[in-house]
Amino acid sequence: MSNLPKVVASLIEAQNNYDSIEFSKCFAETAIVHDEGHKYNGRKEIKSWIEGANDTYKTIMQPVEYLEDSQKLKAKISGNFPGSPLVLTYQFDIKDDQIHSLKIV
Template sequence: MNLPKVIADLVAAQDNYDSAAYAKCFSETAVVVDEGKAYSGRNEIRQWTAEANEKYRTAMKPISLSENGPTSVLTAEISGSFPGSPAVLDFHFELKDGLIHSLRIIN
């Protein structure tokens, strides 16, 4: 599957549990919404993913990607040490200038 570079970088960062590299995929003012909570800016995004990595050791396996202009939806199998693992989730990205400006994770 041919993923946009920033999404491929995000998947690689997640699979390496590298929260700093994960956060660098986002713009300074990006917003992530996951499980009803919003995380704003690279610092909050880095902290959120670092805590999730420590707790769940989550890995991503891309299944499909649909693109419509700056909007991309990645469907991925997520596995880790969380109840219900593995799970298939949709990652709704808004991309601009090679970075992620927003991400909504929906199950």
């Protein structure tokens, strides 16, 4: 997908390689992630969250559509979870090539 911001492409690549270190580097130090009713504050908590999710679900992301104006990514995810595969929306706040917030719905 050619219109993906570099940081989003890096995030997807890190996710698909189950690389929690590179995944967390896509985020600003003070970033916030909202997922499944939980809030993760800062790069350290985000790294721990994605490590646990990777161990449990083995999720692979495939971008479907990226809306530049609203910084929304629709991605097909598949893995070890009920209902796989699903299409989820990732709402980003990206500044200076870093993710400052992410809400997954």
